[in-house]
Amino acid sequence: MNQILSEQEWQSALDAFRVKEKEHTRIRDALNAERRRLPMTQISKTYNFTGPNDKVSLLDLFEGRKQLIVYHFMFAESPCTGCSMMVDNMGHIAHIHARNTSLVLVSLAPYSKLAAYQERMGWDTPWYSSEGSDFNRDFGATREDGEMFGVSVFIRDNDTIYRSYHTTQRGAEYLGSNFSYLDLTPMGRQELWEDSPEWVSQTPPYQWWCKHDEYGGD
Structure with a gap:
């Protein structure tokens, strides 16, 4: 057990620790x-994926959104338990869409395996197979010692696609809320308090938040 203090002493210790938490923020x-x-x-390379509507391109994965x-x-042979925990903790995708951003899963396994596991787990996040393409290897998800998890971020200017960020290992471990995923993107949460590039349009915080079934057009 940790040290036991009076309520006043406990509050003083918490307040002192809060200073460090604020600095971390x-x-x-x-x-x-x-x-x-x-x-x-x-x-510049062309990649093809298999999804519920057969073959699609990397540009198609954006579904018309900017990011x-x-x-x-x-999931080369069987679904990763850690990756399954990550997807379990992803927020409702409507909140990501509300910030002009799409979020998808990509794996090496044939799409039939992905679809069966997705149904079992009850996930709604779009999932695509990169089987037969160089996508996994080119983007660090397949190495000489096997498959690797991670997150890649892309942004487009019309049909031209750019990669802006990638992380794996502990860098992906903390992700959970939709905010943490948006924080990885060039446009961020697109809220006025953020220190962002001049080209990013921003709105007041909280005002874009909705219950996931109240967003229009998605």
Whole structure:
């Protein structure tokens, strides 16, 4: 057991610790601001995926939105337990869509396996197979020692696609809420308090929030 204190002593200890938590938040905000300004690289190679509507392209995965977040789900032979926990903790996708961003899962396994497991788990997040393409290897999800999980972020200018960010290991471990996924993107949460590039349109915080069944057009 940890040390037991009186209520007043406990509150004093909590207040002292809160100072460190606030500093951590400010450091994280500054890191997110720097991430939003990272350079990008153009994607010139063509990739094809298999989904519920047969073959689609990387551009199709955007579904007309400006940004795309890909979670590289480890499923070469069988579904990864850790990746399954990650998807269990993803927020409702409507909140991601509300910020002009799409979120999809991509795995090496044949689409039939993905669809069966998705039904079993009750997930709504779109899931695509990269079987037969170089996508997994080109984006760090397949290595010499096997398949690897991670997150890749893309942004498009009309039909031209750029990759802006990638993380794996502990960098992906903390992700859970929709906010944390949006924080990985060049446009962020698109709220006025954020330190973002000048080209990012922003709105007041909270005002874009809706219950997931109240968003229009998605």
